[in-house]
Amino acid sequence: MDLMTKQLLMKLEQWIEQDKIVRFYQSKEWRKIRAVTLRMYGSRCQQCGKKATMVHHKEAVRKRPELALRLSNLEPECKVCHNKEHPEKLAKFHKKIFENEERW
Template identity: 45%
Template sequence: MEFDYKSRRWKKKRIKILRRDGFLCQECKRYGKRVEAVTVHHIKHASEYPELAYKDDNLVSLCSACHNRMHPEKAAAGKKY
């Protein structure tokens, strides 16, 4: 089953994770850059690990550039999330 990114539960979770991460991209932060995060990414993909979809430690805030890098398969398919 596809993960529902439009669900209310996810929207609330997403804000919680962004707030935890200070609204900064955690990947850029590793390189000392402060870039606003726009996406919350599943480290283990929600489609393969639905049981981890709402686990805080499986979620990380990223900017769109870093997020696209995490998803070569989606970029190739022309999808974005």
């Protein structure tokens, strides 16, 4: 399953360039694939088995935008495990997005 379209990929590449990647996380395509991912794994964190609230990109969106909406590149994680995956994001990105959106 892959919800990426040429059009969306072009937009996403622009957002990455402009540091507006948050727009990707607001897209209906992301919301959909995110929900599918959580459902597929029964909302269990793939690291520790607790309840997952986030969906992680194994290949980062910035590095491989073409994989951003591909089911096989996604896995659910709880907040704790997800923070461990992204130590750099805590400092680098807006804290607000990380804590409220829970979509990384």
